Each structure stands twice: as C-alpha cells, then as structure tokens.
Amino acid sequence: MTKESRTAVGFEEGRTGGAKWFNDLTRSRFAGPVTPHHRVLSRSVSPETLAVHAGTYEDPVTGAVGTPVFQTSTFLLDDASYAAFSDGTSRDVPIYTRYGNPSQWSVQEKIAALEGSRSALVTSSGMSAIASTIYALTNAGSHIISAYDAYGGTYNLLREDMPSAGREVTFVDPTDLDAIEAAVRPETQLLFFETLTNPLLKAPSIRRIARIAKEANALLVVDNTFLSPVNMRPLDLGADVVVHSATKYLGGHSDLTAGAVVGRRKFLDRIWAQALRFGGTLEPLTAFLLERGLKTLPLRMRAQNDNARAIARHLAGHPRIAAVHHPEIGGARYADLERADYAGYGGMVSFEVRGGDEAALDFMKKLSIPYVATSLGGVESLVSMPSNTSHSSLTARQRAQIGINPGLVRFSAGIENAQDLIRDLDNALGTPDEDAPAEKTPDEKTPAEDASDEKGMS
CATH class of the missing domain: 3.90.1150.10 (Aspartate Aminotransferase, domain 1)
Structure with missing residues (x-):
C-alpha cells in the first residue's frame, strides 16, 4: 500500500474531529476501519449482495477478485503510522496485526454492512468479543442486568468475574419485562441479552428492552449468535452494540473460532482498545475463512x-x-x-x-x-x-x-x-x-x- 492510499484511510479525519472521550461519546471518526481498496456498499443493498461483495479487498496490483490473506505480523512505518500513534488513531492504519490488518478489515466491513452498522471488530472467539465488550462499556461500581439462562460462558463471566471487577450483576428472566425494569438501578450501565436464548429459544423483546435501557440511560448489548443478521438486526430495534460468536452461523462450516462486535464507531473504538489489552486478536487466515464463509450466509x-x-x-x-x-x-x-x-x-x-x-x-x-x-x-x-x-x-x-x-x-x-x-x-x-x-x-x-x-x- 502506498503512502498516499494509507493517508486516505481516515486518520486525518480523526485528528481534526474534536475528539472527546467516553463521558461525551461525541468523538468524530471515519467509519470502518477500511482502506480505499476495500469495497464499501450502501447498507440498503440486499443481504445477499452485501454478503458477497461488502468489504472485499480489491487488490490494485493483481486484480484478485477475492481478498488476499495478509499473512504478516507487521507493516512498514511511515509518516501516516507515526501520526496515528501520536493522535491515537492507530486502529485506522496498518501498523501491526494485533492493532489491525486488511484481512480483518475486510470481514469487519462485511459484518458491519450485514448488521446495518458503520463499524465492526473481529476477535479470536465469541467469548473474547463478549468479555471485551462488557469490560469496555462498564466500570467499577456499575451494575449490569442479564438473563440467568444466558449462554454458559457469558453467565460464568458475569457471575464469577464481574463481582471481583467491581461490577454487580442482576439476573432475570429475559422475557419478563417487568422484572428487567424493576432490576434497573441508578448505577445500571449495561443490559446484556440474547436474541434467542440457549437452549430453550426464549425470544426476548429486543425492541422493548431497548426502550427500558434508553430510559435508564444505559447501553443495550445483544448477542445475535442464534439468529444472525439475516434473521434479525438488533441495531435497527434500538440495541447499541451487537456481539456474535462468529464460530457459529457467520463462519458456518465448523472450521474456525472467532467473535464479532458491531455498533457505532464511538463504542467500537473503546471495545477495540479493550480487546488489544486482552490479546483477543483474530489472525489473518481465520479472517479470510470467516469472510469466505459469510458470502453464503x-x-x-x-x-x-x-x-x-x-x-x-x-x-x-x-x-x-x-x-x-x-x-x-x-x-x-x-x-x-x-x-x-x-x-x-x-x-x-x-x-x-x-x-x-x-x-x-x-x-x-x-x-x-x-x-x-x-x-x-x-x-x-x-x-x-x-x-x-x-x-x-x-x-x-x-x-x-x-x-x-x-x-x-x-x-x-x-x-x-x-x-x-x-x-x-x-x-x-x-x-x-x-x-x-x-x-x-x-x-x-x-x-x-x-x-x-x-x-x-x-
């Protein structure tokens, strides 16, 4: 990639966007991250077309119709790289694969498009996506509401790890809206529910839970693993962030382990930073397999x-x-x-x-x-x-x-x-x-x- 094309990735917009941090959440930033060579389609295009084309890296050297595997751990440093470090925009420039890699960006753009969002993040597993999201969007002294019949890994994280991290958790029946509303406290920061529960396929009303979260000035995170964006787009119903175990339907072939987080860039940047600290990076070959699997979702x-x-x-x-x-x-x-x-x-x-x-x-x-x-x-x-x-x-x-x-x-x-x-x-x-x-x-x-x-x- 040339210096000119890297400069166009979007870090300049981050530099001049009047950045403010999480208290205000008004930070201006380029959608993505993507490069000028990644195919970006309107979110109004049909899921079938988005699944095939969104995010594809159109290689300017070879003209390959499929995204290459950028099997590298690091990239050449230049003025764009140094500026990204100094301005806190290193998510937008290829520097080091733990920070970001064009292979990851391809599949992220495809998932974001399918969920009707502007930004996504892929991680090494569904649990790394869930843990990074919950830690990033809450802090010590906060309160979380979730379902007692959530996925076992999620339940164990909330029940075993959150108290030691200073977060209190209340578990409720996800279909009991009165119980969810009654569980809200002044310190409630996050509601975490699934579109269909595991294993009994209870179907919480995401639309109504989103209203409860909004009235409580809290964020709603929805695990959409069981339905996929083909069957439901929780962001359209009022959710703030969507997570997936991409190991499941998104990958679709039982040959990879990955996670995904989707939402507005101001949330995703914070979750990306948490994922970096946890080390939940998705390696390039798995990103390639996930993008290929998504084409037939x-x-x-x-x-x-x-x-x-x-x-x-x-x-x-x-x-x-x-x-x-x-x-x-x-x-x-x-x-x-x-x-x-x-x-x-x-x-x-x-x-x-x-x-x-x-x-x-x-x-x-x-x-x-x-x-x-x-x-x-x-x-x-x-x-x-x-x-x-x-x-x-x-x-x-x-x-x-x-x-x-x-x-x-x-x-x-x-x-x-x-x-x-x-x-x-x-x-x-x-x-x-x-x-x-x-x-x-x-x-x-x-x-x-x-x-x-x-x-x-x-």
Whole structure:
C-alpha cells in the first residue's frame, strides 16, 4: 500500500474531529476501519449482495477478485503510522496485526454492512468479543442486568468475574419485562441479552428492552449468535452494540473460532482498545475463512430456517417427544412475540425426549446423519444435551429454574435435506415403550443433586 492510499484511510479525519472521550461519546471518526481498496456498499443493498461483495479487498496490483490473506505480523512505518500513534488513531492504519490488518478489515466491513452498522471488530472467539465488550462499556461500581439462562460462558463471566471487577450483576428472566425494569438501578450501565436464548429459544423483546435501557440511560448489548443478521438486526430495534460468536452461523462450516462486535464507531473504538489489552486478536487466515464463509450466509440461513421449522413441526406431534421449543410452534412462551422483527428463527430447535436423560442419550446414539457434538450453526446438523455440555456446571435446581428438564436435546439443523433429517429422527426415536420407567420430574433430585443445590442461583 502506498503512502498516499494509507493517508486516505481516515486518520486525518480523526485528528481534526474534536475528539472527546467516553463521558461525551461525541468523538468524530471515519467509519470502518477500511482502506480505499476495500469495497464499501450502501447498507440498503440486499443481504445477499452485501454478503458477497461488502468489504472485499480489491487488490490494485493483481486484480484478485477475492481478498488476499495478509499473512504478516507487521507493516512498514511511515509518516501516516507515526501520526496515528501520536493522535491515537492507530486502529485506522496498518501498523501491526494485533492493532489491525486488511484481512480483518475486510470481514469487519462485511459484518458491519450485514448488521446495518458503520463499524465492526473481529476477535479470536465469541467469548473474547463478549468479555471485551462488557469490560469496555462498564466500570467499577456499575451494575449490569442479564438473563440467568444466558449462554454458559457469558453467565460464568458475569457471575464469577464481574463481582471481583467491581461490577454487580442482576439476573432475570429475559422475557419478563417487568422484572428487567424493576432490576434497573441508578448505577445500571449495561443490559446484556440474547436474541434467542440457549437452549430453550426464549425470544426476548429486543425492541422493548431497548426502550427500558434508553430510559435508564444505559447501553443495550445483544448477542445475535442464534439468529444472525439475516434473521434479525438488533441495531435497527434500538440495541447499541451487537456481539456474535462468529464460530457459529457467520463462519458456518465448523472450521474456525472467532467473535464479532458491531455498533457505532464511538463504542467500537473503546471495545477495540479493550480487546488489544486482552490479546483477543483474530489472525489473518481465520479472517479470510470467516469472510469466505459469510458470502453464503443468507443462502445457508434460509435452508437452516426451513429445516428447523420442519423439524419442530414434525416433532411437535411425535409420541416420544414431551415438548418442543421453537417460535414456530407457538404457545404461551411466544404469545407476545413481535414476529415482524424476525425474518426467520434460525436453525436451532430444542425438544424433550420422554424417558429423561438416559432415553435422550440412547436416542442420540441411534442418529445416523447429525454429529453428536457441541457448537451449532454449521452446514452439518449437530445434536447435544445441554445438561452434560453447555449447562453441565449448573445444579439440578438451577437447570429446573431455567426450564432445562430431563431429556432435553438441542438440535442444530444444517443444510441437509429436511426429509432425510426427519426420517433419521423418527428412526432414532422409534415407537413409545409402554413399559419404560416414568421420567423424573424437575423437582425430584438425588441426594447428591440436592446437596449441590446449596450453591444457589444469583
């Protein structure tokens, strides 16, 4: 890259923008970061077109139609680099890959475009994105509100790490708006919720929670991993920042680990600085794989939406299934669902196998198409039990409070043929066994489970 093109990246705008820090959040800065060689499209373009073209680095030397891998740890220093150091705009100039790399900037621009935002950040994992965001947007003495059935890694961060960092956390049912509003305090700085919860697919009203956050003068951070920007754009509903485990739907092929944060530049700069201190840099080859995976995101999500919907409908009438958790099935849990805010519900469906955990384990062993594995969002279907994977650290009483009953299975639908998946599910479930022992109810506990309940729930 020439000195002239580097100067055009945007650091000059940062120098003259009347920078003020987080108390005012009025700092003027170029969108991105991007270079003049990154393709920037209007956010009004369709998701399919944005997924293919937004952020592509159009190499001026080779004319390559795909973004090259900038597999380098450092870049030549020049006047633009020195000015960026002195003016605090080093996020906008290629200096050192931990600070920023054109490979990262390509995928960041694509994700920002898909979420309808001006800036994004990619990190080494979903948890690095979440941790960097929460630490960056709160300080000691502050208060955070979140869901007690958030993703296990998020819950553990909030419950175990935040108190020692001087932040208090209140956990609520994410669908209980009265409880969320009642939890607000004068020192509340952040509300953190998911578009669909893991594993029961509760659907909080992001639009209404955003109003509560605004009235409280607090920020709303939304984890959009389960839906992706194809199915929902939380920023359009009032959220301030969106996070993703890009390992899941954004990457889509179970071959990378990454995280993403999206929002206004004034928030992203602060989160970027926190990510630098945590060391959560996404290396260039993974950025390349993530950008490549994103090109097919709308196509994959369409197939996964359809497959999960078909599976949920089929299992809702199956005699071996006690309950199905999916917005398509409806029920009291989704009575107030603002369906206009969703373009689809993602590829996840959870269901309870009659007979409890032992029956569910036996069912999973009999499946021939899905892989029995953790994670989700890949082109291949995956199946697991939250009780012995993502939520294994919770006690029996905690799982029951959330609604994780014995026999709960989480199914991540891939892009296979829906009828093949349904046929495989039917074969693995078999026919009801009238002589099977009655399943244990959530209130019945073994002595060991009862003793472990002393740890309680925040």
